[in-house]
Amino acid sequence: GAGVxxxxxxxxxxxxxxVALRCDPxxxxxxxxxxxxxxGQGPEFLTYFQNEAQLDKSGLPSDRFFAERPEGSVSTxxxxxxxxxxxxxxxxxxTTGGGRTEAFFGQGTRLTVV
Amino acid sequence: GESVGxxxxxxSVQEGDNSIINCAYSNSASDYFIWYKQESGKGPQFxxxxxxxxxxxxxxxxxxxxxxxxxxxxxxxxATQPGDSAxxxxxxxxxxxxxxxxxxxxxxxxx
Numbered sequence: 001g002a003g004v005x006x007x008x009x010x011x012x013x014x015x016x017x018x019v020a021l022r023c024d025p026x027x028x029x030x031x032x033x034x035x036x037x038x039x040g041q042g043p044e045f046l047t048y049f050q051n052e053a054q055l056d057k058s059g060l061p062s063d064r065f066f067a068e069r070p071e072g073s074v075s076t077x078x079x080x081x082x083x084x085x086x087x088x089x090x091x092x093x094x095t096t097g098g099g100r101t102e103a104f105f106g107q108g109t110r111l112t113v114v
Numbered sequence: 115g116e117s118v119g120x121x122x123x124x125x126s127v128q129e130g131d132n133s134i135i136n137c138a139y140s141n142s143a144s145d146y147f148i149w150y151k152q153e154s155g156k157g158p159q160f161x162x163x164x165x166x167x168x169x170x171x172x173x174x175x176x177x178x179x180x181x182x183x184x185x186x187x188x189x190x191x192x193a194t195q196p197g198d199s200a201x202x203x204x205x206x207x208x209x210x211x212x213x214x215x216x217x218x219x220x221x222x223x224x225x
Contacts, residue, residue: 004157031211040122042203042215043158056212091157100146100207105157 004106006092012112013082021077021109025094032075033103034067035091043091049075061086082113122201126222133191137204137216142185144214146207149178149189152218153200161189161202191221199223 005024013019025032031050035043036059045059051072060067064083069075079086089108095101127133139147145166150158164171164178164187171178177190187204201220205213 033211033213035213040218042205042218043213044215045212048211056209059212093157100210102160102163103148103213105159107155107157 006106023075023092029094031095033093037089124220133194135189137187139206144206150203151200
């Protein structure tokens with residue numbers, strides 16, 4: 001596609017509900033990143049994939065967060081038993097290589113937990 | 115984390131003037147830095163990058179300056195336009211892939 005596509009754009013979840021956020025990276029991009037952005041702050045790293053391999057998941061806040069990229073293209077970030085502190089914008093980015101190439105970001109999914 | 119601040123600094127400039135946005139980074143071992151622009155409701159957009167073996171890099175209407183001695187980056191935007199209104203973030207690259215982001219500066223253009 002023309003850019004990184006994320007869906008849904010907005011998600012309202014009741015506390016305790018499970019959610020799944022989808023990222024379609026630019027076709028052919030090897031690397032995929034998930035970031036969490038709280039209101040008024042910079043994005044914070046969650047996890048990094050190279051093809052289907054999850055090379056770093058050190059930024060995932062708890063074991064309620066899980067990410068996958070089974071075929072090395074589309075990725076899903078799943079949050080189980082959502083809590084209010086999970087409310088944020090979740091950004092996905094993809095690059096042709098590692099981190100020293102231009103990262104293209106999607107518009108993000110704004111998650112609100114009520 | 116290393117991100118800083120719940121209060122977003124704001125820079126207000128007159129249309130047509132030059133803007134200078136500053137950023138302090140934290141890791142003296144970082145050797146790659148990027149400036150991003152984020153408009154409301156959108157994801158960050160790459161503006162310009164610089165490696166630590168340089169102290170200046172120019173793009174179209176933008177210049178990035180790097181001072182490794184004091185761990186400081188700046189982004190200069192020439193002849194600021196209304197479309198430049200956004201939040202600007204600097205980011206440092208660590209581990210060859212992970213980005214650590216600064217707090218961001220909101221740029222407001224006065225007509």
